Amino acid sequence: MSRYTLEEFLEATRQTDRQQGFFELENSRLLELNLGAPSMPSEAWIKAGAMVGYTGQVRFTREGLLEQGVGNLLKKAVSGEGARLTKAQGVGRVYLADAAKKVTILRLEGEAIYVNGNDLLAFETPIRNEIKMMKRISGLLAGGLFNVRLQGxxxxxxxxHYDPVTLCVTPGCPVHTDPNATVAWSGTLEPTLRTDVSLKTFFGRGSGDSIQMEFDGEGFVVIQPMEEVYFQSGA
Structure with missing residues (x-):
């Protein structure tokens, strides 16, 4: 067969059902939800705007104003699109992606984890979610101070962006990270923001990034090898 034919392209890119479960990696950057299949749940929370295709009978409903309580409502009002969710319900396959970023599936078994709101793609509906806002210097990192606590x-x-790296946090040995490169951390940790804003920083002679997250205690922090760029919606 000659190369570069349409038939060859279709065969190489054809969707395949690996029957791996409710969440399935179609490839490293595309997540498939198997809604309503035998023994599979019929709904899931997904990041607003993350659906790139679907088959079957599926409806999408934006998260209700009071669905997660008044506290979450107020935080969502100022946290931008990164913290907004849509519920996918029905029977079919839903394909999710976000700016061609790499997708990782995690299974929680009663644990809690914090995820940067911009890096959360989907989760099962029994898992409780709550938006957490870091209170200090909230005006300096637009969109980057809002995180989602997931538990259940x-x-x-x-x-x-690319392959994540996990850093271990132990008592007395804090870990410092760039907020825009910090993806997730264990629910046992409460980070604080440290600032090193000085005149030298503005002239490019600072010793490093002027704002860092400090994690102290026992747990883990997941970082990515690229700083996230946040976009605030004007809608």
Missing amino acids: SGLVAITT
Whole structure:
């Protein structure tokens, strides 16, 4: 067969059902949700705007104003699109992606994890979610101070630019990260923001990034090898 034919392209890119479960990696950057299949749930929370295709009978509903309580409502009002969710319900396959970022599936078994709101792609509906806002210097990192705390049992899909790296945090040995490169961390940790804003920083002679997240205690932090760029919606 000659190369570069349409038939060859279709065969190489054809969707394949690996029957791996409710959340399935179609490839490293595309997540498939198998809604309503035998023994599969019929709904999931997904990041607003992350659906790139679907088959079957599926409807999409934006998260209700008071669905997660008044506290979450107020935080969503100022956190931008990264923290907004849509519920996918029905029977069919839904394909999710976010700016061609790499997708990783995690299974929670009663644990809690924090995920940067911009890096949360999807999660099962039994998992409780709550937006957390870092209170200090909230005006300096537009969109980057809002994180989602997930707790319960079920599947979670997160996204990263390229391969993530996990750093271990132990008592007395804090870990410092760039907020825009920080993807997730264990629910046992409460980060604080450290600032090193000086005149030298503005002239490019600072010792490093002027704002860092500090994690102290026992747990883990997931970072990515690229700083996230946040876009605030004007809608």
